[in-house]
Structures are given as C-alpha cells and as structure tokens.
Amino acid sequence: GQNIDQPTEMTATEGAIVQINCTYQTSGFNGLFWYQQHAGEAPTFLSYNVLDGLEEKGRFSSFLSRSKGYSYLLLKELQMKDSASYLCAVHASGGSYIPTFGRGTSLIVHP
Amino acid sequence: EAEVAQSPRYKITEKSQAVAFWCDPISGHATLYWYRQILGQGPELLVQFQDESVVDDSQLPKDRFSAERLKGVDSTLKIQPAELGDSAMYLCASSDPLGLNTEAFFGQGTRLTVV
Numbered sequence: 001g002q003n004i005d006q007p008t009e010m011t012a013t014e015g016a017i018v019q020i021n022c023t024y025q026t027s028g029f030n031g032l033f034w035y036q037q038h039a040g041e042a043p044t045f046l047s048y049n050v051l052d053g054l055e056e057k058g059r060f061s062s063f064l065s066r067s068k069g070y071s072y073l074l075l076k077e078l079q080m081k082d083s084a085s086y087l088c089a090v091h092a093s094g095g096s097y098i099p100t101f102g103r104g105t106s107l108i109v110h111p
Numbered sequence: 112e113a114e115v116a117q118s119p120r121y122k123i124t125e126k127s128q129a130v131a132f133w134c135d136p137i138s139g140h141a142t143l144y145w146y147r148q149i150l151g152q153g154p155e156l157l158v159q160f161q162d163e164s165v166v167d168d169s170q171l172p173k174d175r176f177s178a179e180r181l182k183g184v185d186s187t188l189k190i191q192p193a194e195l196g197d198s199a200m201y202l203c204a205s206s207d208p209l210g211l212n213t214e215a216f217f218g219q220g221t222r223l224t225v226v
Contacts, residue, residue, distance in 0.1 A: 040222075042217035042219050042220055045214040045215075087153050089153075091213070098159055098166075101155070102153050103152050103153045104151075104152070
C-alpha cells in the first residue's frame with residue numbers, strides 16, 4: 001500500500017513564501033505529482049518530479065528526495081488567488097501506474 | 112484547449128435510486144480514471160481503464176458501483192442503489208501513458224448529493 005502525509009491546513013500572507021511538505025511511503029515509486037485544486041473545481045496539474053532535486057516553474061517550485069520519501073512545493077510571491085488545496089500524489093507501479101493522492105493541504109492566503 | 116468533459120455537473124438523488132455519470136476523456140488518451148472525492152479529502156481512485164479494459168477496480172464497491180468503457184473512449188459510472196454515504200464529487204481524469212509526464216487531466220466533476 002501507499003501512505004502519503006501532508007499538513008491539513010496552512011496560512012500565509014500575500015507576497016510571502018510558503019513551503020508545503022509531503023512525505024510518502026510506497027513501493028515501486030515512479031514519480032510525484034503536485035496538483036492545485038480551488039474549491040468546487042477540478043485539480044489542475046502543477047508539477048511532476050521523477051529525479052531528486054528542485055524544479056522551478058515560475059512562482060512555483062517542487063523538490064523531491066527519493067531516498068527520504070519527501071517532497072515539497074514552494075510558492076513564492078503569494079497572491080490571493082493561490083488560496084486553494086494543494087494535493088500531493090504518488091505515481092507508483094504495481095501492475096498499473098496509478099496516481100494516489102494525499103488528503104491535500106488547504107492554503108489560505110491573507111492580505 | 113482539449114479537456115475532459117463530464118456530465119452532469121450536479122446531481123441530487125434519493126437513496127436507493129440509480130444514478131449514472133458520463134465522462135469523455137481528452138481525445139487520444141488511452142488511460143481513464145474515475146475518482147471519488149469527499150469534501151476535505153484527496154481524490155480516491157475507484158477504477159482505472161486502459162482503452163476498454165479495466166486495469167484496477169480494487170477500490171470499487173462492486174455490489175453497487177459499476178463502470179464501463181465499451182469502445183475505449185467515453186465512460187459511464189453507475190451507482191445502484193445510491194446510499195447517503197455516496198454523496199461526494201466524482202472526478203473523471205484521463206492521461207496519455209506515452210506522454211512526457213503522464214499527468215492526469217481532470218474534468219470538472221459531478222457533485223452528487225444523496226438525500
């Protein structure tokens with residue numbers, strides 16, 4: 001089975017930087033996704049990390065350490081529209097490559 | 112821009128009734144997923160198709176849920192009979208297993224309320 005853990009809720013101030021952590025335990029690890037989901041909407045793809053290290057994409061960066069079973073999503077220059085749930089999903093083999101999601105971290109950005 | 116289409120967006124049904132959801136994936140995506148998302152939680156996989164074949168339905172409550180993708184394109188998820196605990200968002204997603212990231216693209220979902 002898979003075990004994915006991320007904080008339930010975080011708050012931050014507009015313009016600040018926030019780091020959302022995700023730890024996982026799984027067999028047959030292939031990669032890790034981050035998705036953003038606004039209330040009542042579908043998840044939208046942010047990033048996919050396969051190799052160790054940091055990948056930067058505009059204001060969002062994602063980091064992976066395969067040996068530690070750890071990832072984080074870094075959001076810079078926070079904007080009010082960044083208030084959303086951020087879902088960590090593990091992509092693992094085991095007959096089929098199925099993204100398995102964590103509970104999500106609800107990020108609230110204050111002015 | 113190509114997107115995953117789902118209908119209906121919202122559905123209210125009485126318990127013990129039958130309900131069905133429809134999904135049309137992005138053209139050319141061989142992999143199709145149905146997820147259920149309870150408020151405040153992450154999506155939970157119900158069933159995965161590769162073309163018309165079921166790859167994984169280990170989490171699908173088969174006594175009341177069924178899913179099909181007869182021609183390997185669009186898909187239907189059915190619940191019969193519906194129970195109060197089935198109230199949730201039902202998300203359909205598709206992916207191209209040969210794509211660069213193999214990320215899943217989600218539809219807008221069907222919000223089911225069982226009363």
